Amino acid sequence: xxxxxxxxxxxxxxxxxxxxxxxxxxxxxxxxxxxxxxxxxxxxxxxxxxxxxxxxxxxxxxxxxxxxxxxxxxxxxxxxxxxxxxxxxxxxxxxxxxxxxxxxxxxxxxxxxxxxxxxxxxxxxxxxxxxxxxxxxxxxxxxxxxxxxxxxxxxxxxxxxxxxxxxxxxxxxxxxxxxxxxxxxxxxxxxxxxxxxxxxxxxxxxxxxxxxxxxxxxxxxxxxxxxxxxxxxxxxxxxxxxxxx
Amino acid sequence: xxxxxxxxxxxxxxxxxxxxxxxxxxxxxxxxxxxxxxxxxxxxxxxxxxxxxxxxxxxxxxxxxxxxxxxxxxxxxxxxxxxxxxxxxxxxxxxxxxxxxxxxxxxxxxxxxxxxxxxxxxxxxxxxxxxxxxxxxxxxxxxxxxxxxxxxxxxxxxxxxxxxxxxxxxxxxxxxxxxxxxxxxxxxxxxxxxxxxxxxxxxxxxxxxxxxxxxxxxxxxxxxxxxxxxxxxxxxxxxxxxxxxxxxxxxxxxxxxxxxxxxxxxxxxxxxxxxxxxxxxxxxxxxxxxxxxxxxxxxxxxxxxxxxxxxxxxxxxxxxxxxxxxxxxxxxxxxxxxxxxxxxxxxxxxxxxxxxxxxxxxxxxxxxxxxxxxxxxxxxxxxxxxxxxxxxxxxxxxxxxxxxxxxxxxxxxxxxxxxxxxxxxxxxxxxxxxxxxxxxxxxxxxxxxxxxxxxxxxxxxxxxxxxxxxxxxxxxxxxxxxxxxxxxxxxxxxxxxxxxxxxxxxxxxxxxxxxxxxxxxxxxxxxxxxxxxxxxxxxxxxxxxxxxxxxxxxxxxxxxxxxxxxxxxxxxxxxxxxxxxxxxxxxxxxxxxxxxxxxxxxxxxxxxxxxxxxx
Numbered sequence: 001x002x003x004x005x006x007x008x009x010x011x012x013x014x015x016x017x018x019x020x021x022x023x024x025x026x027x028x029x030x031x032x033x034x035x036x037x038x039x040x041x042x043x044x045x046x047x048x049x050x051x052x053x054x055x056x057x058x059x060x061x062x063x064x065x066x067x068x069x070x071x072x073x074x075x076x077x078x079x080x081x082x083x084x085x086x087x088x089x090x091x092x093x094x095x096x097x098x099x100x101x102x103x104x105x106x107x108x109x110x111x112x113x114x115x116x117x118x119x120x121x122x123x124x125x126x127x128x129x130x131x132x133x134x135x136x137x138x139x140x141x142x143x144x145x146x147x148x149x150x151x152x153x154x155x156x157x158x159x160x161x162x163x164x165x166x167x168x169x170x171x172x173x174x175x176x177x178x179x180x181x182x183x184x185x186x187x188x189x190x191x192x193x194x195x196x197x198x199x200x201x202x203x204x205x206x207x208x209x210x211x212x213x214x215x216x217x218x219x220x221x222x223x224x225x226x227x228x229x230x231x232x233x234x235x236x237x238x239x240x241x242x243x244x245x
Numbered sequence: 246x247x248x249x250x251x252x253x254x255x256x257x258x259x260x261x262x263x264x265x266x267x268x269x270x271x272x273x274x275x276x277x278x279x280x281x282x283x284x285x286x287x288x289x290x291x292x293x294x295x296x297x298x299x300x301x302x303x304x305x306x307x308x309x310x311x312x313x314x315x316x317x318x319x320x321x322x323x324x325x326x327x328x329x330x331x332x333x334x335x336x337x338x339x340x341x342x343x344x345x346x347x348x349x350x351x352x353x354x355x356x357x358x359x360x361x362x363x364x365x366x367x368x369x370x371x372x373x374x375x376x377x378x379x380x381x382x383x384x385x386x387x388x389x390x391x392x393x394x395x396x397x398x399x400x401x402x403x404x405x406x407x408x409x410x411x412x413x414x415x416x417x418x419x420x421x422x423x424x425x426x427x428x429x430x431x432x433x434x435x436x437x438x439x440x441x442x443x444x445x446x447x448x449x450x451x452x453x454x455x456x457x458x459x460x461x462x463x464x465x466x467x468x469x470x471x472x473x474x475x476x477x478x479x480x481x482x483x484x485x486x487x488x489x490x491x492x493x494x495x496x497x498x499x500x501x502x503x504x505x506x507x508x509x510x511x512x513x514x515x516x517x518x519x520x521x522x523x524x525x526x527x528x529x530x531x532x533x534x535x536x537x538x539x540x541x542x543x544x545x546x547x548x549x550x551x552x553x554x555x556x557x558x559x560x561x562x563x564x565x566x567x568x569x570x571x572x573x574x575x576x577x578x579x580x581x582x583x584x585x586x587x588x589x590x591x592x593x594x595x596x597x598x599x600x601x602x603x604x605x606x607x608x609x610x611x612x613x614x615x616x617x618x619x620x621x622x623x624x625x626x627x628x629x630x631x632x633x634x635x636x637x638x639x640x641x642x643x644x645x646x647x648x649x650x651x652x653x654x655x656x657x658x659x660x661x662x663x664x665x666x667x668x669x670x671x672x673x674x675x676x677x678x679x680x681x682x683x684x685x686x687x688x689x690x691x692x693x694x695x696x697x698x699x700x701x702x703x704x705x706x707x708x709x710x711x712x713x714x715x716x717x718x719x720x721x722x723x724x725x726x727x728x729x730x731x732x733x734x735x736x737x738x739x740x741x742x743x744x745x746x747x748x749x750x751x752x753x754x755x756x757x758x759x760x761x762x763x764x765x766x767x768x769x770x771x772x773x774x775x776x777x778x779x780x781x782x783x784x785x786x787x788x789x790x791x792x793x794x795x796x797x798x799x800x801x802x803x804x805x806x807x808x809x810x811x812x813x814x815x816x817x818x819x820x821x822x823x824x825x826x827x828x829x830x831x832x833x834x835x836x837x838x839x840x841x842x843x844x845x846x847x848x849x850x851x852x853x854x855x856x857x858x859x860x
Contacts (some may be wrong), residue, residue, distance in 0.1 A: 084345075085280035090250060198282075199302050199340040205252055213280075217342060220282035224340075228284060 020162045023089065029160050034103055034130035039162055041134045044234060051230025054174055055080040055167065056136040057216030058129070059208045060149055067148035072122060076208030077128050079136060083220040085213065092209040094119035120171060123157050126150075133164075141191045142170035143217040143239045157216050168239035169194075169218045194218055250275050253344075260299060261838075262323035262365075264831035270360040277354055278344040284636070288333035295329040296346045297365065304342025304679050307334050313790065317842050325365060334838040392478050393471035394545055394815050395509065396492045396502035404429050405436055407459060409447060410454035412439055423489040425503065426462050433499040435491055436461030463487075469504065470495045478504055480790065500852045521721055524567045529575065533568060539565060539639040541814040548811040554803035555775055565640060566591070569608075570690045572634040576627050584620040586613040588691035591633075592647065596685035597757070597772045603820040604809055605641040606632065609686060609694050610649035614658050621655075628655055647682065662699050669707040678719040680713060684761055685772055701770065708768050717765065718856035721758035722848060725751055734826050734838070742823035748809070749822040752802040753835075755844050756795060759852060763787055766855045774799050787851050795847060798840040805837060 020043065027039035044053055058077045064070030076092035078085055096119040104180055121127075142148040143166045151161040173194050177184050187193055192202070198221040203210045226232060247359065257263055257271045266274075277297075283291060289305045290298060298305075300322050307316040307324065317323055317338075326334070329348075344355070355362035401419045403412055405426045416439075417423050425435040439462045447454075447461050467493045469478050477488055492502040520543060523536045543564065547557045573589060594600045595605030608631070612624055628649035636642045649655035665683055668676045683703075688696050707713050734746050746752075760774040763781030771777045775796050782792035810820035824832055 083282060087250060087253065087278045087280065087344075088276050090276075200282075200342055201302050203252055207249075209249070210252065217280060217282060220280070221284075221342075224282050224284040224287070228287065238824070 017165055019165070026160045026162050027067075030158050030162070033158075034127045035154060035158060035160075035162060038130045038134040041102055043165060044137075046235030046238070047233045049231045050227060050234055050237060053082060053084040053234045054136045055139045055216070055219070057085070057139040057212045057219065058133075058146055059140060059211035059215060061148045061208045061211075062145075062149060065145065067152040070149075071095075072125070072149055072153060073097070074119070074208040075125050075130060076148070076210070076212040077132055078209070078213050078216055079132065080216050080219070081240060082141065085216045085220065086211075089132065090213065091128070091132065092207065092212075093125035094122055095122050095125050122153060126153060126157065137234070137238070138164055138166040139169065139215055139219050140166060141169045141211075141218065143171070166239050167219060167237050169215050169222065171239055172222050172226075172237060173218070175199050176226060191215065191218065197223075248747075256321075257299070259752045260321045261831040261835035263299075264835075266359050266364050269359050271557065273354065273358055274346065274361065277346055277350045278534070279347065281343050281345055283337040283341045283343055285337055287337045289335050289337050290326055290330075290333075290345075293330055293332060295326045296351055297323060297325050297346040298329045299323045299344040301342040301344060303337065303339040303343075305335060305337050305341060305343075308336075313788070316839070317590045317846060322737065327365070337719075347399060352494035371510050390545065391471060391474045391547055391815060392469050392473045392475055392492055392504050393502075393817065394542065395475055396471070396504040397508065398502040400425055400491075400500070400503040402427055402432065402435065402500070403439075403458070405457070405462070407458045408455045409444075409452065409458050412458040413444055413454070414667075414755060416444075417443075423503065425491055425500065426458060427500075429608065435466060435500055438466060438475070438489060438491065439463075466491055468493045470499075471501060475509060478509070482509075484504055520564055521567045522565070524571050527571060530572075530637060533571060533587075533634070537568060541602050541820065544807060544816050544820075545811045548808050550592055554800050554807055556774075557807045558594075558599045558601060558803065560593055561602060561604075565595060565600055565604070566689050568638055568640070569631065569635065572631050573627070573690050574715050576630050580623070580626065583627075584623055585616040586692040586695060587611060587624065588650075588688045588693060588695045590686045590696060591689050592682045592687075595689075596687040597774060598687075599757075599773065601807060601810055601820070602639075603822065605681065606643045606648050607685075608632075608643075608648045608689075609654040611661050612655070612657050612658075613692070613695060617655065621748070624655060625650065651734050658699070661696070662702075663701055665703040669703045669713055670710050672713050672716045674716060674719070677716040680717060681758065681761055684765065687772055687817065704765070704770060705768060708765050714762060714766060716855045717758065717762045718852045721755060721762055721852055724755040724758060734841075741819070745823035745825045747822055748802055748806045748824050752841060752844070753799070753806070755848060756776070756802070759844075759848060760795070760799075761857050762852060781855075786855050791847055791851055794843050796841045801840045805833070826829050 018164065023039050023043070027036050030036040030039060056077050056079050058075070061073040062070050062074055063073060072095050074092060074094045077089075078087065078088070078091070079089035108243075147164060147166060150164065155161050167190075170189050174184065174189055191211070195202070195214060195218055198218065200214070200217050200221060203214060223230070223232070223237075226237075254272055257274060258268070259491050263271055263274075278698045280301075281291060283289065283303065283305070285303075288298075289307075298318075300318050300320055302320055304320075304478065305318045305324075309315050315335075316324075351361075351365055355365055401415070401421055402425045403415050405428050407415070407426070412424055412426075416422070423440045425437055426437045426439060427433070428434045437459070439458055443461050443463065450526065452461070467481060467487065469481065471492055482488060482490060488506040490504045491500055492504055493500055520536060520539055524533060527533045527536055540561070544557065544561060547560060552560070559620075569589065569591070577583065590596070590609040590611060591607060592609060594604060597606060610624060610628060612620065632642050632648050633651055642648065647654060668680050668683060672680055686696070688702065691728045757774050760777040760781070763786045764771050764777035767781045767784030767786045769777060769780035769784065771780045778787070778792045778795050778799075781787050787795075805824070806822060809822075809824050813820045829837065
């Protein structure tokens with residue numbers, strides 16, 4: 001699979017080439033299916049304008065914060081074409097529980113044992129997600145968590161840790177606030193707090209779907225400030241920890 | 246499984262603009278929407294895109310080619326752009342999250358869903374004006390007016406044991422054409438009715454007048470309840486060929502009134518004319534009081550026949566003017582003619598010809614300079630008597646003492662001239678209230694030449710004085726805004742009318758105050774708000790467009806108030822200005838919001854222009 005990055009592109013983020021190679025390798029080791037198809041779909045160049053890039057805002061509800069120990073309860077997503085969210089693509093999957101849902105997380109997500117029993121197998125849920133993800137860049141609030149859980153799940157199910165490019169709205173907002181010289185209060189980077197700051201509505205629901213929509217809206221709000229004309233290169237909004245790129 | 250977008254559908258359900266859509270169509274709409282974030286200062290619609298736009302948060306202005314504000318969209322407002330405009334329609338004024346139904350999806354959806362097709366085809370930018378379905382013809386009035394509103398309450402009754410002669414005497418004495426008869430032990434349960442026709446028939450057949458009336462009365466009775474629509478009562482009369490219907494309570498059948506065919510005819514007819522004629526003929530306060538009891542009914546009738554706010558308020562003001570004139574004439578009859586020429590003036594809504602049935606007294610007195618020294622006693626007593634008389638007839642005495650029992654409002658012509666000069670030419674900031682009262686003064690009775698030249702002189706010179714214009718403009722600006730931050734109605738927070746909207750304070754008074762400034766700047770002598778707005782447009786103080794919009798807003802808010810009060814009268818409640826917005830249909834609520842928005846927006850822009858003397 002070709003990674004269409006021009007060698008002369010000065011906006012090319014460091015490690016992008018390595019990232020593409022790892023994707024190709026992961027795709028080869030992956031069994032045929034939606035994940036493999038997603039990994040084989042070419043990534044846009046890092047220089048492409050955000051307005052013309054395609055995203056998928058994603059949220060996972062989990063039983064805890066540790067990908068090694070905790071489980072995915074549900075996955076929600078909605079597609080974005082540039083900064084425009086398309087509700088026609090809004091979707092979520094509830095994952096069938098393999099054990100009891102810890103009380104602490106049930107309080108937050110309202111996903112009880114009973115509801116979780118009505119879900120589908122994790123593999124089916126992930127396949128639906130990866131079908132939606134093909135050709136799109138993931139957007140999540142506090143992306144490390146989403147990446148950690150998805151990689152762990154894929155490792156277990158397919159034997160690969162897929163390198164997935166992702167936009168982290170938390171990190172973007174933090175940068176924007178620091179650049180504006182604004183102090184960041186405690187909890188100031190929580191999704192809800194940031195949304196209030198940008199005049200976004202409060203949603204009652206705390207399911208994976210509405211949290212995905214919420215993250216997508218926050219991304220749109222951040223983009224409108226950082227790049228009113230949408231010409232900002234995609235590479236500038238991507239979340240790039242050293243181990244990823 | 247598709248994710249549930251319940252919360253977004255719930256939001257659409259609350260949007261007034263989408264209220265005409267069936268719920269199923271709104272649900273179908275949700276999944277076709279896209280979401281955009283529009284930053285304050287950016288252009289609306291983004292990329293000049295067509296389609297249906299719905300604001301989830303924030304606000305957007307719609308402006309025409311001359312950059313004149315057409316509408317301001319807030320949370321929950323929808324705006325349909327049927328075709329790509331090729332340019333921006335206005336600025337985004339607050340960061341906004343908007344739902345967008347793109348044109349291609351709108352067309353696809355319309356092909357599947359007739360209701361949406363119709364909605365999108367008919368959803369032109371909202372014009373102000375009469376709300377749909379508000380006006381009605383006289384028949385419709387009869388259809389909706391309950392019998393309770395038209396009947397004569399507490400009718401004269403007689404015992405079934407009376408003789409025919411005694412019954413005839415009772416009817417003659419009470420001047421009635423029908424007598425309800427009840428058995429001695431059950432006074433609330435009429436057993437029969439005796440009418441003029443029955444008496445005529447008895448006489449023609451040479452019946453003994455000492456026979457008991459029970460032999461002649463019609464029984465059993467055909468009755469109606471108070472809530473029966475008048476039209477149904479009319480049908481019942483026609484069907485039974487009768488002219489009187491006893492009105493009874495629904496739950497226990499107790500008698501509450503009587504409805505005659507004349508009552509129905511009067512409801513259809515020009516009762517204002519009769520009312521004024523009756524007032525002119527009335528001989529004493531008691532008679533005037535009795536006639537004025539019909540005033541609430543007159544307002545109900547005017548509303549039901551589809552009269553607009555100008556017609557309604559002018560008619561009611563004419564009746565109250567006539568009442569005042571008659572009270573003064575009666576005083577002169579009883580206390581001798583006035584010691585010198587004088588004029589009785591009205592200010593406030595009466596001065597502007599804008600009264601409703603819920604009104605109070607704003608009056609003044611001007612006395613000729615030739616008055617003999619002891620004349621004031623006569624005028625002071627006149628003032629007291631008229632104040633009490635109006636109050637007895639349901640026109641409340643002013644709580645702020647704007648009436649000539651107070652020497653400030655009872656002055657000689659020379660004194661008034663000085664006072665007008667002081668307040669209109671060199672107003673202290675706290676004189677704005679007084680000045681607006683003075684500008685609305687109108688002669689109701691007496692010698693108009695005592696006052697009109699003073700007013701004309703004051704007006705033509707006062708408009709050269711910026712101090713008055715800016716004092717009045719400040720006053721207009723300071724009146725409480727009707728719409729809150731999120732374009733919601735600002736409701737009264739406490740007191741008897743908590744959680745209601747004061748249509749007068751928040752809607753009409755800001756408009757009235759604005760029109761006063763415009764008219765003063767235009768040098769117009771007009772007093773009515775609509776008249777003043779037209780005069781100001783003619784003189785170029787405001788644009789024709791602004792004037793037309795403000796006139797529409799006034800007609801709508803004043804019309805809504807008249808309907809609100811008519812509804813209260815029908816339900817047997819005391820009329821007031823406190824409207825509960827939740828009783829409005831979503832369409833009406835939306836209409837009212839648009840009218841309020843217009844008032845708030847114009848207030849900012851137009852007042853700033855109008856407070857400077859032109860040329």
